[in-house]
Each structure stands twice: as C-alpha cells, then as structure tokens.
Amino acid sequence: MYFRAMQKAVFLDRDGVLNRDRVNYVYRLADFEILPGVPQALQALKAAGYRLIVVTNQSGIAKGLYTHQEVALCYEYLQQQCGGQIDAHYYAPYHPEYDSASLSRKPDSLMIEKGLARFGVKPAQCWLVGDSERDLVAAKKCHLRTIYIPEGSARFVPPAPESHPGADFMAAHLPQAVEIILAQDRPLAKPGQNL
Numbered sequence: 001m002y003f004r005a006m007q008k009a010v011f012l013d014r015d016g017v018l019n020r021d022r023v024n025y026v027y028r029l030a031d032f033e034i035l036p037g038v039p040q041a042l043q044a045l046k047a048a049g050y051r052l053i054v055v056t057n058q059s060g061i062a063k064g065l066y067t068h069q070e071v072a073l074c075y076e077y078l079q080q081q082c083g084g085q086i087d088a089h090y091y092a093p094y095h096p097e098y099d100s101a102s103l104s105r106k107p108d109s110l111m112i113e114k115g116l117a118r119f120g121v122k123p124a125q126c127w128l129v130g131d132s133e134r135d136l137v138a139a140k141k142c143h144l145r146t147i148y149i150p151e152g153s154a155r156f157v158p159p160a161p162e163s164h165p166g167a168d169f170m171a172a173h174l175p176q177a178v179e180i181i182l183a184q185d186r187p188l189a190k191p192g193q194n195l
C-alpha cells in the first residue's frame, strides 16, 4: 500500500555525506561542493519511497563563525541542485562551550526524533548515513540502522571502522550507501515469485 511504503526515511548528515567537508567549516556557497552522485542517490531513495531528512550540527553559529541565514542559503542551494527532493532540514546551532547544551546537537537525538514524529516513520524502517561517530551514536539512541562513511569527515579522525559498534554497514560515499539500503530493504521473494 502506498501509505505504508512512505513510512520510512533516511536521515542524512550534511557535511561529508552530501557535500565535501572542510576543516574550517562549510558556510559559504562558494565552498559548498555537492559530492559526486549525490543528486542521483537521493533520487533513487525517493523513488523507493524514503523521506529524506537532513540532520546536521552547525555549531559554527554558536561560535559566531557564520549565521542562520548562511546555513539556510546552503540548504537552498542543496535543494536546487538536488531537485528539491529533501523533505526536511534540521540543524543544531548550539555548542555547550559557547551558548548552551542542546538535545538537538548530535550525539543527542532530538533532531532525529523530530523527523520521526513529523513524518510518522518507524525507527525500524529508517536509516542514518553519517561520517562521524556522533552521527552513529545519535542514530542508535533512536534504534536506526546506520551506514558509516569514515572518509567523509575532514574535521574528525575516524574511529576504526571495524571496531565501531554503531556502524551496521560501511560505505565509501552516499551512492554506495544507497545501494546498501536498497539491497537490504528489497522484499524477499517468496518461492515461485519473481520480484
């Protein structure tokens, strides 16, 4: 049934997953480089019935490095380049050493919980794709399946992939993560049935 098919979502970290990460933060449009194959990968997920929800820490706002408006402009550009396929965009502007602690900031999970509630999706039907340990920790607080892209991050030393308990799968980039999601969620054929 259609409405059942829509009850699933992929939560996407932004920097290092959708766009190339940079050591000194990404907030200028000129630095916002969408990674190869990302628009097509998002399209494949949408075609398979997934909601697409961006969940991104943007503590550069708390640090005074950039503004809410700059984050919004980057998102607008991302949507333009990806055919408007993203359903929701949550970002956490806080940092405990600069303004306040926040349950939105990963590794806490409030952004994910907002997405689950907004679209009525069940955690068991959801995935998160991220490039840092705190992405995986946040996802596991909500019992999502995870795909870890260890080479995505420019700002963090990736934990050893094979030893990371929060990573259900590993991928080199988002297109490979999408292949994993689609293969894992493909319905199993019953005997004598061709899917």
Ligand SMILES: [Mg+2]
Pocket (backbone or CB within 6 Å): 013, 014, 015, 016, 017, 021, 130, 131, 132, 152, 153
């Ligand atoms: Mg990241």
